[in-house]
Amino acid sequence: MKRAPGLGYAIFVALLLECVLLSLATDAFFTSANLGNVIRQNAFTAILAAGMTFVILTAGIDLSVGSVVGLAGMVCASVMVQGSGVVLGVLCGIGIGTATGMLNGAAITTLRVPPFVVTLATMLIVRGAAYKLTDARTISGLPTSFGALSSGIASATLMLAIFVVSWLLLVRTPFGRHVYAVGGNVEAAWLSGVRVAWIQFAVYTLSGLAAGIAGVLVASRLNAGYPRAGEFYELDAIAAVVVGGTSLFGGRGSIWGTLAGAFFIGVLNNGLNLFRVSPYDQLIVKGAVLLAAASLDRWRRG
Amino acid sequence: MLTAEGVSKAFGGVRALSDVDFRVAPGEIHALVGENGAGKSTLIRILSGATAPDTGSVHLDSVAIPAGNPAATRRLGVSSVHQEFTLVPALSVADNIFLGRERGWLLRRREMNARVREVLAELGLQISTASLVQDLSVAQQQLVEIARALVDDARVLILDEPTAALADPEIERLFIVLRRLSAQGLAIVYISHRLEEIFSIANRITILRDGRTVGSWPANAVTRADLIRHMVGRTLSEEYPPRTTAPGRTILELDRVGAPPRFMDASLRVGAGEIVGLAGLVGAGRTSLGLAIVGALRSSGTVRLNGVPVRFDSPSAAIRAGLAYVTEDRKRLGLFAQMDTAANITVTFLRAFARHGWLLSSMERLAAEAAVHDYDVRGAGLHQPAANLSGGNQQKLILARYLLKPRSVIVLDEPTRGVDVGARAEIYRIINRLTDEGLGVLMISSDLNEILGMSDRVVVMRNGRTVGELPRCDASAERVMTLATGTAA
Numbered sequence: 001m002k003r004a005p006g007l008g009y010a011i012f013v014a015l016l017l018e019c020v021l022l023s024l025a026t027d028a029f030f031t032s033a034n035l036g037n038v039i040r041q042n043a044f045t046a047i048l049a050a051g052m053t054f055v056i057l058t059a060g061i062d063l064s065v066g067s068v069v070g071l072a073g074m075v076c077a078s079v080m081v082q083g084s085g086v087v088l089g090v091l092c093g094i095g096i097g098t099a100t101g102m103l104n105g106a107a108i109t110t111l112r113v114p115p116f117v118v119t120l121a122t123m124l125i126v127r128g129a130a131y132k133l134t135d136a137r138t139i140s141g142l143p144t145s146f147g148a149l150s151s152g153i154a155s156a157t158l159m160l161a162i163f164v165v166s167w168l169l170l171v172r173t174p175f176g177r178h179v180y181a182v183g184g185n186v187e188a189a190w191l192s193g194v195r196v197a198w199i200q201f202a203v204y205t206l207s208g209l210a211a212g213i214a215g216v217l218v219a220s221r222l223n224a225g226y227p228r229a230g231e232f233y234e235l236d237a238i239a240a241v242v243v244g245g246t247s248l249f250g251g252r253g254s255i256w257g258t259l260a261g262a263f264f265i266g267v268l269n270n271g272l273n274l275f276r277v278s279p280y281d282q283l284i285v286k287g288a289v290l291l292a293a294a295s296l297d298r299w300r301r302g
Numbered sequence: 303m304l305t306a307e308g309v310s311k312a313f314g315g316v317r318a319l320s321d322v323d324f325r326v327a328p329g330e331i332h333a334l335v336g337e338n339g340a341g342k343s344t345l346i347r348i349l350s351g352a353t354a355p356d357t358g359s360v361h362l363d364s365v366a367i368p369a370g371n372p373a374a375t376r377r378l379g380v381s382s383v384h385q386e387f388t389l390v391p392a393l394s395v396a397d398n399i400f401l402g403r404e405r406g407w408l409l410r411r412r413e414m415n416a417r418v419r420e421v422l423a424e425l426g427l428q429i430s431t432a433s434l435v436q437d438l439s440v441a442q443q444q445l446v447e448i449a450r451a452l453v454d455d456a457r458v459l460i461l462d463e464p465t466a467a468l469a470d471p472e473i474e475r476l477f478i479v480l481r482r483l484s485a486q487g488l489a490i491v492y493i494s495h496r497l498e499e500i501f502s503i504a505n506r507i508t509i510l511r512d513g514r515t516v517g518s519w520p521a522n523a524v525t526r527a528d529l530i531r532h533m534v535g536r537t538l539s540e541e542y543p544p545r546t547t548a549p550g551r552t553i554l555e556l557d558r559v560g561a562p563p564r565f566m567d568a569s570l571r572v573g574a575g576e577i578v579g580l581a582g583l584v585g586a587g588r589t590s591l592g593l594a595i596v597g598a599l600r601s602s603g604t605v606r607l608n609g610v611p612v613r614f615d616s617p618s619a620a621i622r623a624g625l626a627y628v629t630e631d632r633k634r635l636g637l638f639a640q641m642d643t644a645a646n647i648t649v650t651f652l653r654a655f656a657r658h659g660w661l662l663s664s665m666e667r668l669a670a671e672a673a674v675h676d677y678d679v680r681g682a683g684l685h686q687p688a689a690n691l692s693g694g695n696q697q698k699l700i701l702a703r704y705l706l707k708p709r710s711v712i713v714l715d716e717p718t719r720g721v722d723v724g725a726r727a728e729i730y731r732i733i734n735r736l737t738d739e740g741l742g743v744l745m746i747s748s749d750l751n752e753i754l755g756m757s758d759r760v761v762v763m764r765n766g767r768t769v770g771e772l773p774r775c776d777a778s779a780e781r782v783m784t785l786a787t788g789t790a791a
Contacts (some may be wrong), residue, residue, distance in 0.1 A: 173659055177645060189632065
C-alpha cells in the first residue's frame with residue numbers, strides 16, 4: 001500500500017531541519033559522543049513507539065507499556081541475581097512483557113472493553129506487580145556483561161532491527177495490510193473476512209513484546225531492576241507515534257515516521273539540554289511542540 | 303402555501319431531481335410517494351432548506367426559502383421531522399423541545415414549561431414536561447418531535463416516514479393528531495412507503511419517479527393500482543439485459559432462520575446460476591437476513607450449503623466456505639477510504655498473494671489489474687484512494703473484492719443503490735455473466751423494477767418473515783407489493 005500523497009514526509013524534513021539548526025547553533029551537537037548519547041537515550045522510547053505504532057494503526061492505544069518496562073526490568077534482574085544467567089534473565093523479561101501484551105489483547109477482544117480502559121487497568125496492575133516483586137526495593141548487583149546490552153552500538157542495532165522487522169511486517173505481509181484495514185474501517189474489515197480479533201490480539205502482543213525488550217534495555221542501562229522504571233514512557237511513545245504522522249483514529253501512518261518522531265523529540269530534548277534550558281521550561285516547550293505537530297497534521301489533511 | 307418550482311439537483315453528475323414542481327397548501331395533507339431513489343429525500347431536504355437546489359426556487363407564500371440554511375427556514379415556519387430522531391434521551395421533554403431555541407443566557411423555565419404544556423395538550427400527549435425522553439415510548443418521542451415543530455409556530459410540517467417505528471394503534475393516534483393540526487390550517491408533507499396509510503391520511507398525492515414529478519392528484523382520484531403503476535413506471539424490457547441462465551441444483555438453503563428482533567423466520571433457497579430477488583419494505587429484515595447468512599449476525603435455524611448444514615461464527619468463516627455478502631452501505635461497511643484501489647480489491651483474499659507469509663507485490667498488482675479490467679472499475683488508478691471513485695465504480699470494486707476467488711453464493715444488498723443508470727446496466731451485465739458461470743445470487747433490493755427485471759424468482763419478506771415466493775412468470779409489481787404490505791390490492 002502506498003502512503004497518501006504528502007503523508008509522513010513533514011516529520012523527516014522537520015527532523016533534518018532540527019539537526020541542521022542545532023549543528024549550526026552549537027559545536028557540542030554534531031559530535032560522535034553526543035549523537036551516541038542521543039541514540040542510547042532514545043532507543044527505549046523508539047522501541048516502545050514501534051510497538052505502539054501497530055496498536056495505534058488499528059485505532060487502539062496501549063497505556064500499559066511504561067509499567068511493562070518496569071516489570072520486565074524487575075523480572076529480568078531478579079532472575080539474574082538468582083544466578084540463572086543473563087540469557088535466561090533477558091528471555092524472562094521479554095517473556096513477561098509479551099505475556100502482558102497477550103493479556104491486553106485477550107481482554108480487549110473477549111471482554112469488549114475499550115483498549116483505553118483495559119490498558120489503563122493493566123498499567124496499574126503491572127506497576128503494582130513490579131513493586132510487589134521486591135516490596136519496592138531496587139535489585140542491584142547485576143552481572144557486568146548485562147550492561148553491554150545497552151551500549152550505543154548494541155542499542156542502535158537492536159532498535160534498527162526492530163524497525164526493519166516492523167516495516168517488513170506492516171508493508172510486506174498480509175498481517176500488516178490487515179492492521180491498516182482494521183484501523184481504517186473495522187466493520188468493513190470484518191465483513192471482508194479479516195479476522196479482526198486475531199489482528200487486535202496480535203498488535204497488543206507485539207506492543208507487549210516491544211515493551212519487554214525496552215524494559216530489559218532500561219534495566220541494563222540502569223544496571224539494576226528499578227520498580228519505578230518506565231514511568232510515563234507510554235506517553236513518550238504515544239507522542240513519538242503521533243508526531244511521526246500516524247493517525248490516532250487508525251488506518252494511516254508509517255513505522256519510519258514513528259522512528260523520526262521519536263528522534264525529533266529526542267533531539268529536541270538534547271538541544272534544550274545543550275542550551276541549559278531549565279527542566280520546567282523543557283516540559284513547556286515539549287508540550288507546545290507536540291500540540292503544534294498534531295495540529296499541523298490535522299490542518300494538512302483538511 | 304409552500305411552493306417549489308422547477309427544482310433540479312445533481313450529486314456528482316448523478317441527477318437526483320429534474321425540474322420538479324411541488325406545492326402544499328394550508329390545511330392540506332400532501333403525500334409524497336415514490337420508490338427508493340426517486341428523489342423524495344432530496345426534495346424534502348430542499349423544501350426544508352437543508353440542501354440548496356441547482357436550479358429552481360422554493361417559496362413560502364412570497365418569501366424565498368433561505369437555501370442551505372435549515373435553521374433560518376425553520377424560523378420562517380417550515381419544520382421537518384426526520385426518520386432518525388434528533389432528541390437527547392437524557393434531557394427532559396421541555397429541554398428537548400426548546401433545545402437550540404433558548405433565548406438569552408438563562409433558561410426561562412416557567413415560560414418554557416407553560417408553552418410546552420400548551421403544545422403537549424394540543425397534541426393530546428399526557429406526559430409531564432419534566433419526563434426524560436428516554437422514558438418515553440417511541441410513539442411519544444415521535445410526538446415530542448412534532449411538538450418541537452409546533453413550538454416553532456410551524457406553518458408547514460414535513461414528516462419523513464413518521465410511522466416507521468410505530469405500531470398500529472399508535473399510528474391511529476398520530477393520524478388523529480395530524481388531522482386536527484391540518485384542520486387548524488397546518489400544511490403537512492407526508493412521506494411514507496406504506497400505501498394503505500397514504501390513502502387513509504392524505505388528501506393529495508404526488509408521485510416522484512427517477513427525479514421527476516409523474517403527477518399530482520387528489521387522493522380520492524387515484525387507486526392503489528394506479529399508484530403502483532405510476533411509481534414503477536417505465537417498461538422493464540429495455541433496462542435489464544435478458545437472462546439466459548437455467549437455474550441448477552440448490553446450493554444455499556435456509557430453513558426457518560431467525561435472529562429476533564431483527565427478523566424472525568426466513569426460509570428460502572438459491573440454486574446455481576439463479577438470481578433470487580429478496581423484496582420487502584424497508585425494515586422487513588432483509589439486510590439482517592443477508593448478514594446472518596454470512597455469519598455476521600448470530601441466528602437460529604438451519605442453513606445448508608450444498609446440502610450440508612453449516613454455521614458460521616464470522617464473515618471470515620463464511621468467505622472460506624465460498625459465500626460473500628456485498629453491503630448496501632458502501633461507505634460505512636464496504637470501503638477502506640484511506641487505502642488505495644488495489645488494496646481495497648485484494649484485502650479479502652490477500653493470503654493468496656503471499657508465499658511463506660510474505661506478500662508478492664507483483665502478483666497482487668497483476669490480480670488487482672485483472673479485477674479492475676474484469677469488473678470495469680473506472681476513474682482511478684490502482685494506487686489512488688478508493689474514496690475518489692464514483693458510487694458505481696465503488697460498487698464494482700467491492701464486487702471485484704469478493705469475487706476475486708470463485709464463490710458459490712453471493713448476497714447482494716441493494717447492488718445499485720446510489721449508482722447512476724450507466725453503471726447500473728454494467729452491474730446487471732456483470733451479475734448475469736457471473737450467474738452464467740454458475741454463481742447463485744440472493745439479491746436484496748427495494749427497487750421493484752430491479753427485482754422484477756433481474757430475478758428468476760422473487761421471495762418477499764414482511765415484518766421479519768418470508769411471506770411468499772413468486773416465480774419470474776408470476777411476479778408483478780402488484781403481487782410483490784401486496785405480499786410486502788400484507789394488504790389486498
